[in-house]
Amino acid sequence: MVAVTPDLRPERLEGDRSHRARRLGLFLALLLAVVAVISLGWGASGTSLTRAVSDLMAGRELAVQDRVVLMDIRLPRVLMGIFVGASLAVSGAVMQGLFRNPLADPGIVGVSSGASLGAILAIVLGSALPAGIAAFFGWYLVPVAAFAGGWLTTIALYRIATRRGRTSVATMLLAGIALAAIMGALSGVVILRASDRELRDLTFWGLGSLAGANWPKLLAGAPIMALALLYAPWLARGLNALALGEAAAGHVGIRVQKVKNRAILTVAAATGAAVAVSGGIGFVGIVVPHLLRLASGPDHRWLLVNSALLGAVTLLLADMVSRTVIAPAELPIGIVTAIMGGPFFLWILLRNRGVLDL
Amino acid sequence: MSLIATDIRVSLGRKEILHAVSVEARAGEITAIVGPNGSGKTTLMRSLTGELPSRGRIALNGRDIARMSPEELAQRRGVLPQAAALSFPFTVAEVVRIGVEARGERAEALVPAALAAVDLPGFSGRLYQELSGGEQQRVQLARVLAQVWQPVDADGPRWLMLDEPVSSLDIAHQLTVMRLAADYAQAGGGVVAIMHDLNLTALFAQKLVLMSGGRVLCQGRPGEVLTDDSLSLAYGCRLRVNAVPDSGIWVLPHAAA
Secondary structure, X not given: OOOOOOOOOOXXXXXXXXXXXXXXHHHHHHHHHHHHHHHHOOOOXXXXXXXXXXXXXXXXXXXXXXXXXXHHHHHHHHHHHHHHHHHHHHHHHHHHHHHOOOOOOOOOOOHHHXXXXXXXXXXXXXXXXXXXXXHHHHHHHHHHHHHHHHHHHHHHHHHHHEEOOEEOHHHHHHHHHHHHHHHHHXXXXXXXXXXXXXXXXXXXXXXXXXXXXXXXXXXXXXXXXXXXXXXXXXXXXXXXXXXXXXXXXXHOOOOHHHHHHHHHHHHHHHHHHHHHHXXXXXOHHHHHHXXXXXXXXXXXXXXXXXXXXXXXXXXXXXXXXXXXXXXXOOOOHHHXXXXXXXXXXXXXXHHHHHHHOO | OEEEEEEEEEXXXXXXXXXXXXXXXXXXXXXXXXXXXXXXXXXXXXXXXXXXXXXXXXXXXXXXXXXXXXXXXXHHEEEEOOOOOOOOOOEHHHHHHHHHHOOOOOOOOHHHHHHHHOOOOOOOOOEHHHOOHHHHHHHHHHHHHHHOOOOEEOOEEOEEEEEOOOOOOOHHHHHXXXXXXXXXXXXXXXXXXXXXXXXXXXXXXXXXXXXXXXXXXXXXXXXXXXXXXXXXXXXXXXXXXXXXXXXXXXXXXXXXX
C-alpha cells in the first residue's frame, strides 16, 4: 500500500484535465531534448557526440570529419526531423478539429497528395519558369508550391465534405480518396516530362525521407513550418468551440468562418512545407493526436502544443529506426511510420466503428 | 428591456418559410414558441439568435442584432441547440467550460454551480459521449447557463434561447429545467423557448407565440392563446382547453376525435 499524502492544494475540478496535460507537455519537452541529443550522436560514421563535446570542453578544435558529420549532416537532419514531425502532428490535430473527426489527416484525405503535386510541379517545371521568378523564390519555390497545392486541396475537401455546417465522415474519406487519385494522376503526367536527374530526385523524395536534409532545404522549409506551428495554438479556443458544431460555436462568440479559413491555411502551410522537404511521411498526424487525446483529453489548448512535441519525438525515433535496421543502408522513414502507423489507424477505426457511423 | 422581431422573413432557396413574423419577448418572462411540426418554430429561433440571416429587424435590448459582433451576442444570450453530438471525448466539465472560455474567461468556479442547477451534481468528471440523451441535453443546458450565468449585468438583461429544452427529459427533469428557466426570468433575465408540451408551457410561460405555416397565429398570455379554436386551427385536430382551479389551464385531446 502506498501512503496517501493529504492534498493541500485547493480542490481541483473533477474532469478538468488541464493539469495533467500541462505536466505531460513538460515531460514531452524534456523527452524531446533527450531524444534530440541522442539522435545527434546516432549514426554510422563513428562520430561520437561525447568525443566532440569533450573536445570542445577542452578547448580543442573539432576534428574536420566530426565537424562535418555533426554540423552539416546530423544537425540539419535532427532539426528537420523536429520541424517535420511537429508540423505533421499539428496539421493532423488542426484538421481533426476542423472536420470534427479523429480520422481526418492530411495524408489520408489527399492534402499531402495535393502538396506533392505542387512540389513535383515545382521540381519538374521549375526550370522552365522565367529566370526572374525562379530566382525570386529560390529554395522556397518547392515549399511554396507544395503549400499552394495543399491549400487548394484542403479547401476543395472542406467544400465537398461539409454541408450546412455538418461534416460527413464517409463523404470526407471518399472525397479524400478521389482527390488523392486525381492528384496522383496529375503528378504522373508531370513526372512523364521529367528528365533522368529530376526523376531520381523525385523517387527518393517520394518515399519520404529525412536523408536529404541540408541547411538550404531546412532554411527554406523551416520558416513556413515555424509560422504554422506558432500560429496553431491561437486556433485552440475556436477548435474547442467547433467541436459543438458550427452553429453552436457561433453562438458562444467564435467567428466560425475566420477560424475555418485560418485552420485551413495552417494545415496547408505545415503539411505543404513538410511534404516539400521530406516527401510523404504518413500516419504521424493521426497517431500522435489520438494518443494525446487518450492521455489528457481533447482540449486543443494543450493538444496542439503537445502534438508538436510528441510529433517531433516520434519522427526522431522513427528516423533512428530507419537509419539502423538495414544499416549501412537506410530504410525510408515513410516506410517506418507506415509500418507503425497503419495498424494503429486500423485499431482506431475498429474502436470507433460504432461511434463514427461509417 | 425586450427582444423584438419585426417583419421577419426567411427564404430557403425561392421558398419563403417565415412570412412577416413579428414577435416580442420581455425580460423577466418566459416566452414560449409553440406550434405543430414544420410551422417555423426552429427557423424563427434561428433568426432570433442571429444564426440565420433574415429580412426584417431584430432588436435585442434595443440593439439591432445585425450590428452586434459575435462576441457581443455571446455576452448577451446563450443558445441551446436541439441536439448536440460531440466528436471528441470531452469530459462534462470541459463541455460546460467551452462557452465561457471561448471569450477568454475562466470558468472553473461556474462549472459545479451550473451542473447543480441542471441536477447533474458530481457529473463533471464523466465523459460526455457516455451519457444518456437526456443527460447530454442537461449538460448542454449547463454550458449555455454558464455562458450567461448572471441574468442581469451592467448592460441589461441576458437571454436564454432554448430550442426544445425538455424534449428528451423525464417528467421530473422537465420540471427541473422549467423551474430553472423560471428562476432565470424571475431574476430579470429573458427566456425564449420552443415547447411542445402545452400543459407544461401553460404552467410556466407568461407569454405564448402560437405558430402555424410560417406565420404567427396569435400571441399573448396563455389564457388568450390556448383556446379550443386557436389550437384546433393550428394543430388540425380537436383539442379541449380546460380551466382547472388553482393550477391553471389544461389541454386535453378529445377522446373521440
